[in-house]
Amino acid sequence: MRRHIYCVLMAGGSGTRFWPLSRRKKPKQLQNIASNKSMLRLTVERVLPLSSFDRLLVVTGADQAAEVRKQIPEIPSANLIAEPVPRNTAPCVGLAAIHALKKDPDAVMVVLPADHHIKPVSKFRTAISTAARRAIKGGLVTVGIRPTRPETGYGYLELKEKPGSGQKPVMVKRFVEKPDSATAKKYIRGGRHLWNAGIFVFTARKIMDELETHMPRLHTGLMEIADSIGTRLYNSTLEHVFPRLEAQSIDYGVMEKVDQNEIFTVPACFHWSDVGSFAALPEVARKDKAGNVVQGDALLLDTNESVVLARGGRLVAVLGLDDVVVVDAGDSVLVCPVSKAQKVKEAVGVLRKKGRTELL
C-alpha cells in the first residue's frame, strides 16, 4: 500500500522579534525576510515535491488567513486551516491531524514550521523521506539539527547513541528543554545531542493515539471538531471548542512523555536556521563585502556586519556603525544593536501597552 505524505505547515506565529516588518496580519512567516519570496512560500516550494497542493495543510491564525491565501493561491480552501485563537503547537498539530485523517486514514504527516531557512533542499527532502519511511514503520520521528554552537534558546534531543555522519534515523532517549549555558556546552562536547527544530513526522493515526494517551482532554475536543469537518457546523464548532483547548506545545504535551523506544530522529545534513531575529539574517541572506545585509535604498559608509532593511521607500543612511540593525518599515523605524535583536519583542510589548495597535 502506498502511503501519502501530508505536509502540515505551522504558519501561526506572531514573529514579534521581526517588528516592525512583522505585523499581526502579516507576521514573519508571511514576509520576504531574506529573499524576494515569503518564508511560507519558500517552505511550500521546499516541501511540494514530497507531497502536492491537495495534501498540503497550512494552519494559520484567523488574522493571517487572507494573506496566506494570497501567497498560496493554489491551495484548496479546505486545506487552509484557520485557528480562531493561538493555542501553541499541540492543538495545532491535532487540528491538522483530524483534517488529514478525514482525507486519508493512512495519512503520514510531516509537520514543519513555516518560518525556517533550510539549504540545500535536496538533503532536506531526503531527510524527510527517510523520516517518513521510519514513521510508517511506527514511532514518532523528528528531524534533529547538528548543533553548531552551545545555543541556550533551543530544546535538544538526547540520542541513545552518537549519530553517524549521514541522515540515518537514531533513537531518541529524551527531549530536553532549553538548557543553561554550562549544560549546553556539555551537550556539544558529548556529541549525543541535536537541536530540536520542531520538525515532526508521524502518521496522523499515531499522533492522535498519543494525544489520547497524554492529552486526553485535547483529544476529546479534537474529536468533537473532527465530527463537524465537511459539515455546515465546522466553523461554529471550531470557534466554540478550539479556544477552550489547553495551550501546550507538542514537545511538552506529547514528545517528552512518549515511551522512549518510540521516538526517533533523523540527523539533518542540511543547513538550518530558525531565523529567530534580525541577528540571524547574515546567516541566511546575501551579504556585501563588509558583511552587511542590505535591502532597499540604503547608503552605508564605514559600516560593517550590519543589517539595513530600507523597506519604506526612503533612503536609509548609516554611517560609522558596526553590528547594528536598522529597519525602515514605512510607518516605523527600528534601530538596535545586532546583539540585542531579541529585545525587539520587548518594544512590541511596550507599544501594545501604549495602545499603538496601528503599528503592531
Add this chain to the structure above:
Amino acid sequence: MRRHIYCVLMAGGSGTRFWPLSRRKKPKQLQNIASNKSMLRLTVERVLPLSSFDRLLVVTGADQAAEVRKQIPEIPSANLIAEPVPRNTAPCVGLAAIHALKKDPDAVMVVLPADHHIKPVSKFRTAISTAARRAIKGGLVTVGIRPTRPETGYGYLELKEKPGSGQKPVMVKRFVEKPDSATAKKYIRGGRHLWNAGIFVFTARKIMDELETHMPRLHTGLMEIADSIGTRLYNSTLEHVFPRLEAQSIDYGVMEKVDQNEIFTVPACFHWSDVGSFAALPEVARKDKAGNVVQGDALLLDTNESVVLARGGRLVAVLGLDDVVVVDAGDSVLVCPVSKAQKVKEAVGVLRKKGRTELL
C-alpha cells in the same frame, strides 16, 4: 550724535552636517533644530531689541530667500539680501556694508551668524552694546568666547592680556587659525586665547576702508554694486559682479591683516554654541533623564545619551544603543554614532556625487 546699530545676520550656510534635516532650500539656520523656532528666527528675536526690523539685514542664498521671507515676514524687502552664489564671509559682510551705508553713512554693523545658540540673551545684548560702543570709538571688534575645551575646530583670538571676568573689551594681538590639539591645549592653559565665534562689530565705513586696503578687488566690485542699490540695475549688477568676487573669509581676508592696535574683543559671559552637528544638540536642547534629546514620535528603550529626532511622522524605536544619532526627515533616515556626527557631511557628498539631489 546717536549712532544706529544695523544687525547683519549671515544666513547663507548650507549646514550639510545637519542632513537629512538641513536641505538646500532650508538649511540648518532655517530649521527648528533645538526648539520650535528656527535658529534664524531665534537669532532675530535675540538681536531685535538692539536694533529694529528696519535696521535688520539678512544675507542669504538665492535658494533660501523665499523661506527666509516666510520666517521673517516683518523684514522690509530691501533688507533681505540674496547672494546669487555663496562667496564666503568677506563678500557677504561687504555686501551688507554697502547696503547699510546706503541707509545710513554712520551705520554701526553687528555681524552675526544666524545659526548659533546663545544664552542668556541679556548677557549677549550687553556684550554687543559694549562692542558697539568700542566700535564707534574706532577699531574692529569681535565677541570672543571663553573656551571650555581645547577645540581644534575653531579659530582663536590671542589677546594682549588675560581678560578679566567680565565683558570689558580687550585688545587682540592676533587671529589664529584652527590649531592642532597640542596647541589648543596650550591656549587653554595660557588663558589668553578666546574662541572666534564669527561675531563682529564695526562701523560700515570702517570695514569698507579695511576692505579697500586688504581686499581692493573685492572693494571695487562692491562699489560697483553699491552704485546700483535702489536702482532697476541692482539685480543685474549683483548677478554680474558678485559671482566674480573672491570667495574669502572676513577673518582671513581682513581681520588677520589689520593693524593689531585696531582689533578688540569683548570676552563673552554668555553660553555659546555654534551647534556644529547633531552631536551639539545635548548642549543646547532639552534632555530626558537618560541624557537623550528626543523629538517626535520616538520610543527609546535602554538607550542613553542619544539624539533621536523623529521628524517624519513615523515611530522611531531605538533599543539598547548609547551615543547614537537617529534622524528621520520623512524622505530619508540617518543613523550614526554621536562621535561621528561630523561625518554626515561626507554622506551628503556621496549623495551629491550619486545625483540624489532630491535628497539634498
